[in-house]
Structures are given as C-alpha cells and as structure tokens.
Amino acid sequence: MSEQRTDTQRCDASDITQCMSIHTRKITDSCRDKDCIEDLRVYLTTSSQAILDSAANTRVRCAELITTYIDVEPVAFDRNHYCIDLTFYYRILADAVVGCNRPTPLQGLAVFSKRAVLCGEDSRAHIYRSNTRLGRFDGPSTLFANLPTAMVEVLDPMVLSSRVKETDPCSCETVSVQIPDCIRELFEDPLVLSGGQRQLFVTLGQFSIVRLERDAQLVVPVLDYAIPCKECCDNPGAGEDPCEMFSRIPFPAQEFSPTGCDDKDCKSNSYQTC
Numbered sequence: 001m002s003e004q005r006t007d008t009q010r011c012d013a014s015d016i017t018q019c020m021s022i023h024t025r026k027i028t029d030s031c032r033d034k035d036c037i038e039d040l041r042v043y044l045t046t047s048s049q050a051i052l053d054s055a056a057n058t059r060v061r062c063a064e065l066i067t068t069y070i071d072v073e074p075v076a077f078d079r080n081h082y083c084i085d086l087t088f089y090y091r092i093l094a095d096a097v098v099g100c101n102r103p104t105p106l107q108g109l110a111v112f113s114k115r116a117v118l119c120g121e122d123s124r125a126h127i128y129r130s131n132t133r134l135g136r137f138d139g140p141s142t143l144f145a146n147l148p149t150a151m152v153e154v155l156d157p158m159v160l161s162s163r164v165k166e167t168d169p170c171s172c173e174t175v176s177v178q179i180p181d182c183i184r185e186l187f188e189d190p191l192v193l194s195g196g197q198r199q200l201f202v203t204l205g206q207f208s209i210v211r212l213e214r215d216a217q218l219v220v221p222v223l224d225y226a227i228p229c230k231e232c233c234d235n236p237g238a239g240e241d242p243c244e245m246f247s248r249i250p251f252p253a254q255e256f257s258p259t260g261c262d263d264k265d266c267k268s269n270s271y272q273t274c
Contacts, residue, residue: 030211
C-alpha cells in the first residue's frame with residue numbers, strides 16, 4: 001500500500017484566531033498583448049525637426065513610456081462587457097548625424113491607441129466615497145459610479161526599426177492625434193505636428209497586461225496582525241563594519257577570466273536601452 005504524502009503546507013485551523021471582513025478589489029477579467037506597432041509617427045520638437053531636415057543619418061536609441069490614458073465604457077446590448085480604450089504616450093530619443101560633427105540628440109513624442117473588450121460583470125450598486133466632492137475635478141459622476149476599474153501593466157517598448165520619410169510638399173497633411181497640455185509641457189520646445197521636410201517613423205514592440213477590477217468585501221481568516229520586525233534606519237549600513245560587509249562579497253573570479261566571442265554576453269541585443 002502506497003504511502004500518501006502532502007508537500008503543500010496548509011494552515012492549521014487551531015492557529016486561526018478570528019475572521020475579519022476586508023475590502024479589496026477582485027479581478028473580473030484580464031488579457032495580455034504582444035503588440036508590434038509598425039510605422040508609428042514621431043512628432044519631434046522644433047529644434048529636433050530642424051536637425052532632422054538637414055541630417056545625413058538618423059538612429060533611434062530608445063523609447064520611454066511617459067503615461068497611459070485609460071477610458072472605460074459599457075458595451076451596448078451587453079451589460080457584462082466593457083470597452084477599454086488605451087492611449088500610450090512615448091518619448092522617443094534618437095541621434096542624428098549632421099556633416100562631420102558628433103551625433104546630435106533628438107527627441108519627440110509618439111502616440112499609440114488600442115482597444116480591448118473584457119468582462120467586468122454587471123453591478124447595479126453605485127459607489128461613492130467620502131474623500132471626493134461633487135462638482136470638483138476629483139468628484140465622481142453618476143455615469144461612472146458603477147463602472148469597473150481598468151488597470152494596465154506595460155513595459156517600456158522595444159525599438160525594432162526606424163526610418164526617415166521625405167514629405168510631399170503638395171500633399172495636405174491632417175493630424176488627428178490629440179496631445180494633452182500636460183504631455184506637451186514635458187518637452188522643452190513645442191512639438192511639430194505638421195510641416196517639415198522629413199518625418200521620423202519607428203516600429204515598436206510592446207508587452208502589456210490589461211484587467212478589469214471591481215470592489216469586493218471578503219471574509220478572510222486572520223492569523224495575526226502584521227507588525228514590522230525591522231527598525232527604521234535613515235542610513236542603511238551605517239551601523240555595520242565596512243570590512244565585515246566586504247568580507248561577505250564573493251570573489252569575482254569571472255571578472256578576471258577573458259570571455260570568448262561565443263559568450264552570450266558578447267552577442268548584441270536586438271534593441272538598445274536608454
């Protein structure tokens with residue numbers, strides 16, 4: 001007869017002193033995306049646009065995610081699903097070579113929008129909080145008092161490729177992108193939305209996770225209250241002997257050994273970070 005073993009640790013019912021009601025958020029639905037954003041227009045600043053128009057070569061160094069705007073709206077004829085409109089704002093950093101001079105840094109803004117549909121459950125309860133006030137910017141609205149909360153987790157995008165395109169002087173360019181004033185203020189110079197002799201385009205790769213959450217009240221078992229055991233210190237390591245701390249660092253033997261060209265650390269990455 002085989003002996004049954006359980007490797008999973010379980011809570012002992014005798015250690016549970018009491019139960020407690022907590023307020024938290026439950027995830028109603030979630031999804032992940034691997035977006036390849038091709039030929040995304042970069043709106044350069046006025047000084048960067050002047051350099052690009054006379055540059056002989058341009059190379060994009062990296063892309064930084066500035067912020068993400070999220071909007072949630074219910075799907076018509078489906079009370080359980082919601083449309084999540086996401087707008088990502090990126091700061092693009094590049095280098096341009098003009099003549100025989102050293103590369104000159106360029107910067108601009110790129111905007112990408114996408115939509116996801118997730119299940120957020122149907123809730124008839126309107127939620128209000130005492131720390132908000134009606135009629136102010138932070139006050140809730142009766143239209144959004146029972147909508148789920150959308151969350152997005154996203155990594156800084158990878159720069160896959162870039163190209164410079166000559167503009168057609170005879171074409172009438174229309175720009176439909178909307179840039180909030182708070183985003184414009186992050187750049188020292190105004191952004192060039194139209195005009196210029198050349199335009200910069202990038203292809204980005206981005207990983208993201210989108211989810212919908214709703215407030216929930218749960219009853220959970222309580223073992224004990226979490227009281228910190230570590231004392232506060234304004235200078236980490238101040239009370240420790242520096243020689244004692246150095247003695248615990250292992251000897252870096254690999255730093256004294258030359259590596260060959262086949263080493264994985266020598267291989268170039270497909271993208272560069274800032």
